[in-house]
Amino acid sequence: MSNPYGGATPPPPPNPYGAPHGYDGGGEPPKTDGVSVASLVLSVLCCTALIGVILGFVGLSRTKGGQRKGRGFAIGGLVVGLLVVLLQIGGGVAIVLIRQSMVSPSDAEVGQCVNVTTSDDNIFLRKKDCSEEHDGEVVYVGKWGDVPTPPATVTTDEEAQKAVCSALVGAKAATFPKDLSWKIAFDEDDADDPAASDPFICYVESDAKLDESLL
Structure with missing residues (x-):
């Protein structure tokens, strides 16, 4: 422009x-x-x-x-x-x-109610309030040396586990429901060859949900 x-x-x-x-x-x-x-x-x-x-x-x-x-x-x-x-x-x-929330033999307490989850060969126990529906309960906590003469198949045979655990629980075991599965659990490192000082627990598991403590 x-x-x-x-x-x-x-x-x-x-x-x-x-x-x-x-x-x-x-x-x-x-x-x-x-x-x-x-x-x-x-x-x-x-x-x-x-x-x-x-x-x-x-x-x-x-x-x-x-x-x-x-x-x-x-x-x-x-x-x-x-x-x-x-x-x-x-x-x-x-x-x-x-x-x-996990329960292990090293820190478990008798009377602890749990839910049980199985993954492959691993079993996981998670704390659950006993007033709520749950799978089972810890009924004994101790050292493997507490068992005087454990059967050789105790870590794999459920009947042997029931015999050991019910004997450790004593007379109270007779009041438990008859359809319970009795099981023993060790810390992972101790499961294959437990020593006398290794912690273990006995717990019972029901096919039907429980809604109260057994102990």
Whole structure:
């Protein structure tokens, strides 16, 4: 467009708001922030998610005002990292609660009601309130040396286990329901060749759910 008053056309006025995204139009454009990229990468890894969160906060500061590109990486790293950290905390709490609910010969108590879960050849006993429906109950806790002359097949023969455990429980065993299964359990490391000092438990299990303590 020509100048109606003659002379050269004046340049356009400067933008009062500055160049978009903090870039002033001179020199090289802003580079992508490596810290922000690292934040997203580290956030998706299970062992470095917390570092990713920290770098996400740093990346937000470094990309503020468009001084560096990569703000989206920082935001993504921050969000993903927080989710991964929360999942890790939730998983850790769940593992602790599961472990606290498990019953083993080393920490079992007589009269503890349990639910019984079998996986392959492994048996897991979980604590259960005796007033609620449950599978069975711990009826004896002791050392393997408590058994004077254990049958050679006691670790595999349910009848032998019943004979040993009912003798240890004593007269109270006669009041138990007749359809119970009597079983012996050792800590995993002791199961194949128990020594006299190894802890073990006797527990009974019912096909029908029990809703009260037997002892």
